[in-house]
Amino acid sequence: MYSRIxxxxxRGLESVCICVEADxxxxxxxxxxxxxxxxxxxxxxxxxxxxxxxxxxxxPAKRITVxxxxxxxxxxxxxxxxxxxxxxxxxxxxxxxSKLESTLVLGEISLNGNIQPMKGILPIVVKARxxxxxxxxxxxxNLEEAKRIPGIEIWAVESIQELVGYLKGKTYEEKTVIHxxxxxxxxxxxxxxxxQRMLRxxxxxxxxxxxxxxxxxxxxxxxTMLARRIPGILPPMTEKEQLEVSKIYSICGMxxxxxxxxxxxxxRSPHHTISPNGLSGGGSIPKPGxxxxxxxxxxxxxxxxxxxxxxxxxxxxxxxxxxxCLVRQSGSYHYPADFMxxxxxxxxxxxxxxxxxxxxxxxxxxxGYLGKISRPLLDRIDICTEAPLMxxxxxxxxxxxxxxxxxxxxxxxAVERQKLRFAGTDIFYNSQIPSGSIDIYCPLREKQxxxxxxIYQSMELSARGYYKILKVAxxxxxxxxxEEIEQKHLNEAVCYRMLDNKYWE
Numbered sequence: 184m185y186s187r188i189x190x191x192x193x194r195g196l197e198s199v200c201i202c203v204e205a206d207x208x209x210x211x212x213x214x215x216x217x218x219x220x221x222x223x224x225x226x227x228x229x230x231x232x233x234x235x236x237x238x239x240x241x242x243p244a245k246r247i248t249v250x251x252x253x254x255x256x257x258x259x260x261x262x263x264x265x266x267x268x269x270x271x272x273x274x275x276x277x278x279x280x281s282k283l284e285s286t287l288v289l290g291e292i293s294l295n296g297n298i299q300p301m302k303g304i305l306p307i308v309v310k311a312r313x314x315x316x317x318x319x320x321x322x323x324x325n326l327e328e329a330k331r332i333p334g335i336e337i338w339a340v341e342s343i344q345e346l347v348g349y350l351k352g353k354t355y356e357e358k359t360v361i362h363x364x365x366x367x368x369x370x371x372x373x374x375x376x377x378x379q380r381m382l383r384x385x386x387x388x389x390x391x392x393x394x395x396x397x398x399x400x401x402x403x404x405x406x407t408m409l410a411r412r413i414p415g416i417l418p419p420m421t422e423k424e425q426l427e428v429s430k431i432y433s434i435c436g437m438x439x440x441x442x443x444x445x446x447x448x449x450x451r452s453p454h455h456t457i458s459p460n461g462l463s464g465g466g467s468i469p470k471p472g473x474x475x476x477x478x479x480x481x482x483x484x485x486x487x488x489x490x491x492x493x494x495x496x497x498x499x500x501x502x503x504x505x506x507x508c509l510v511r512q513s514g515s516y517h518y519p520a521d522f523m524x525x526x527x528x529x530x531x532x533x534x535x536x537x538x539x540x541x542x543x544x545x546x547x548x549x550x551g552y553l554g555k556i557s558r559p560l561l562d563r564i565d566i567c568t569e570a571p572l573m574x575x576x577x578x579x580x581x582x583x584x585x586x587x588x589x590x591x592x593x594x595x596x597a598v599e600r601q602k603l604r605f606a607g608t609d610i611f612y613n614s615q616i617p618s619g620s621i622d623i624y625c626p627l628r629e630k631q632x633x634x635x636x637x638i639y640q641s642m643e644l645s646a647r648g649y650y651k652i653l654k655v656a657x658x659x660x661x662x663x664x665x666e667e668i669e670q671k672h673l674n675e676a677v678c679y680r681m682l683d684n685k686y687w688e
Contacts, residue, residue, distance in 0.1 A: 184206070184208075184274045184275065185204070185205070185206050185274060186204070186270050186271075186273035187202060187205075187270070188202075188203045188205075188269055188270040188273065188280075188286075188288055189201070189266070189283075189287050189288070189316070190203055190262065190263060190265075190266035190287060190288050190289055191262075191287060191289065191307040191310055191311065192256070192258055192262070193260070193302075193303040193306055193434055194514070195469075195516040195518060196306060196430055196431065196434070196517065196518055196519065197306060198303075198306045198307045198309070198310035198311075199253075199256055200287075200310065200311075200314055201251055201252070201253075201263070201266075202251070202252045203249065203250075203251055203263065203266045203267055204249065204250040204251075204252065204270065205247070205249050205250075205270035205271045205273065205274040206246075206247070206248045206249075206250075206274060207243070207245050207247050207271070207274040207275055208245060208246050210245065210246035212244040212246065213247070214228055214232060214247045214249075215247070215248050215249070216228055216248075216250075216251070217249070217250050217251075217254075218249075218250050218251030218252055218254050218258060219251075219254050219256065219258060220257075220258050221258060221259040221467075221468065223259060223260065223261055224258045224259065224260070224261075224263050227261070227263055227264050227267055230264055230292055230293075230294065231264060231267050231268045231292065233294045234264070234268060234292045234293065234294055234296045234343060235268055235271070235272070235296070235343070237294060237295050237296050238296035238342070238343045238344050239344070240275075240277060242275075243275070247271060247274075249267055249270065249271070251263065256514075257468070257514070259468040260301065260302075260303070261291035261299075261301060262289045262290060262291055262301040262303075264291045264292040265288055265289065265291070265292055265298060265346075266288040266289070266290075268292060268343055269288055269343075269346065269347075269350075272347065277347065278350045278351060279351075282350045285316055285317045285318065286316065286317070286318045286319070286320060287307075287311045287316050287318070287319045287320070288320045289304065289307060289321050289322070289325075290322045290340070291322070292343065296342050296343040296344060297341060297342050298323070298340055298341055298342060298343070298346075299322060299324075300322045300323075300324035301322060301325065302433065302435065302436040303433055303434045304321060304325040304329050304433060305328055305329075305426075305429055305430050305433035305438070306430045306434065307319075308321075308329045308332045308337075309332055309426075309430070311335060312332060312334050312335045316335065317335065318335070318336040318337075318338060319335060319336070319337050320338045320339075321337060321338070321339055322339065322340070322341075323339040323340065323341045323358055325339070326339035326358055327442025328433065328438055328442035329442075330442070331429075331442060331443070331444055338355055339358045370412070370587070371408075371411050371412045371415065372412065372415060372586055372587045373409075373415065373416070373584065373585060373586060373587045373590055374583075374584045374585065374587070375412075376408060376412070376584060377573065377577050377578060377580055377582060377584060378405075378573045378574070378577035378578070378580075379404075379405050379409065381568060381569075382398065382405070382406075382409055382568055382569075382570050383409065383585075383590075385398075385566050385568040385679060386409055386416075387416065387590055387593065388566060388658055388659055388662065388675075388679075389525070390413060390416055390417060390418075390523070390594050391593070391594045391598065391658050391661065391662055392565075392597070392601070392612050392613035392614050392654065392657070392658030392661070393613075393614045393615070394565035394566050394613075394651075394654070395502065395523065395525075395526075395564045395565050395614075396523070396524070396526070396564070396566045396567075396568075397487070397525075397526045397527075397528070397564045397566070397568075397683075398410070398525075398526070398527045398528070398568060398570050399527075399528055399529075399530055399568075399569055399570065399686065400529070400530070400569055400570025400572070401529060401534045401538075401571075401572055402529060402534040403572070404571060404572050404573065405570060405573065406485075406527035406570045409570075410452075410483050410485070412587060413450065413483075413525060414447065414448065414450045414481070415587035415588075415591065416587050416590045416591040417447075417448045417450075417480070417481070417591075417594075418591070418595050418598045419595075420445075420448055420479060424479045425445055425446065426444060427478065427479065427519065428444075428448075428449060428478055428479050428480070429444040429445050431471050431475055431476060431478060431518070431519070432445060432476070434470065434471060435470060435471055448479055448480035448481065449476060449477050449478065449479065449481070450480055450481045451473050451476050451477040451480070451481070451482050451483065453473045453482075453484070455484070455485070455486050455487075455489040455490045457473065458494070459491070459494045459497055461473060462474055462494055462498075463497045464509055464516075465509070467511060468511070468516075469509040469516045469518075471518050472507075472518075474501050474518075474522065475507065475518040475519060475520055477520075478518075478520060478521055478522055479521060480522060481522065481523050481524075481525055482522045482523070482524050482525070483525045483526070483527075484524070484526045485527050486527070486529070487526040487527065487528040487556060488529075488555040488556060490555075492557070495555070495556070496557065496560065498524065498560065499559055499560055499563060501520035501522075502524065502563045503563070505519065505520060505521040506518065506519050506520050507520045524563075524564070526564070527570075528556070530549075530686055531544045531548070531549045531552050532544055532548060532549075536549050553687060556687075558687070561683050562647050562648055563647070564683070565614060565651045565654065565655050565679070566655060567679060567680065567683045568679060568682060569682055593662055594662075596662075596664070597658065597661040597662045598612070600661045600664070601613060601661060604624065605624075613654045613661070614654055614658075616654055616657070618646070621650055621653055624657060625653040625654065625657045626667075626668070627653075627673075630670070631668065631670060631673060634670065634673060635652070635653075635673065638652070638677055642680065642681070642684065644680070651680070652673070652676045652677055652679075653676070655676040655679060656668045656672040656673045656675070656676035659672040659675055659676060660672045
């Protein structure tokens with residue numbers, strides 16, 4: 184007999200519907216699986232055979248053929264176990280295959296027939312809804328995650344026997360899941376930072392327009408401390424952004440235990456020993472790397488020159504295209520990578536250049552250290568600012584510093600102005616303004632044009648550097664609720680581009 188069951192496989196950030204066909208016929212007793220399968224899918228044969236036996240279903244001495252189509256898509260993961268088992272039972276006549284029409288089945292099975300949770304449920308259920316599938320059968324542990332997608336019926340099952348019972352006519356019983364209450368961790372606050380007014384201001388401008396941000400200064404000047412407080416001033420995510428980010432974390436198995444969509448923007452801070460594959464994503468079937476895990480949030484690289492140069496150069500293309508494409512033998516995989524880069528670094532190996540009273544590095548050592556950051560990568564950083572050592576009075580003073588709450592309110596107001604300005608376009612932040620639209624969104628008066636011409640020539644800017652100054656000036660104007668870019672906004676934006684010349688020229 185022949186049967187057909189639908190399931191799905193995660194491919195990149197999207198999912199592909201897979202048809203599991205099973206045929207049981209007379210012939211040489213054999214269990215064969217075909218359809219461009221990875222090693223873990225090939226292993227499903229033994230898991231399914233043993234799980235069915237332990238669930239009370241002995242496979243007959245017949246020829247069993249299972250095909251997973253389309254054949255040009257490589258199947259990976261352990262979520263094919265359950266659909267293969269159910270397809271075989273339907274082909275054997277144990278269950279009515281008509282009960283599985285317009286149904287998508289997912290799940291890994293253990294040898295005793297219990298159904299184990301799997302990664303990537305969220306993008307699969309989204310795809311099922313798009314394909315007009317009416318019902319998804321998922322492991323019980325994935326119930327809350329699957330139910331986050333409205334408009335589709337979800338069945339959660341714990342074992343093969345339970346699912347077979349439902350398919351034979353037993354009334355489905357809704358599973359009750361114990362909700363784990365999320366405790367809101369108190370985030371570090373900007374009010375805890377004394378001094379560093381220019382650094383705080385630059386950070387606010389960077390977050391408001393999602394500009395890439397580099398801090399340079401000696402050790403102990405507060406660079407990392409400030410970066411750790413950035414999550415407290417990030418604007419809230421929209422529902423669309425929450426779903427986008429949650430799909431990435433679902434694929435990696437990193438969603439909260441209660442299955443809720445991620446509510447806060449990601450803040451990723453990989454160690455400088457990370458490999459290129461760890462940053463970009465890797466594997467024969469690529470999984471998202473830190474670049475994609477920081478999508479719609481912040482990627483913080485502390486001690487920037489300590490990263491391998493080959494690792495840092497990977498950032499250049501995603502910073503421009505807002506996505507990363509990984510090409511493997513099995514195909515191309517696209518992951519979103521619309522992140523804000525925040526980086527911190529010392530100006531030399533010892534950290535005290537250009538203070539020659541404290542810095543003992545030779546010129547060639549300083550040049551080699553700074554040379555780890557390439558000019559093309561620097562050109563993609565919008566704001567570069569210095570973090571000087573704090574004075575004793577600043578460090579020990581009891582000044583009332585501005586809180587993250589008040590800074591965040593200004594950031595949210597600036598983001599709302601950008602939403603209104605870019606309504607109806609695919610632009611969301613000032614940093615995303617294409618060069619062809621600069622004159623539309625960043626118009627200048629004659630006096631300001633002459634000023635920018637002098638700046639362009641004197642600083643020997645690239646076209647990208649020139650446009651980034653205008654985009655930053657646009658954000659500064661938004662923070663001050665100004666429709667026009669004024670001279671003071673340009674002056675501040677130019678200051679954020681001068682520091683890289685101080686160290687790299």
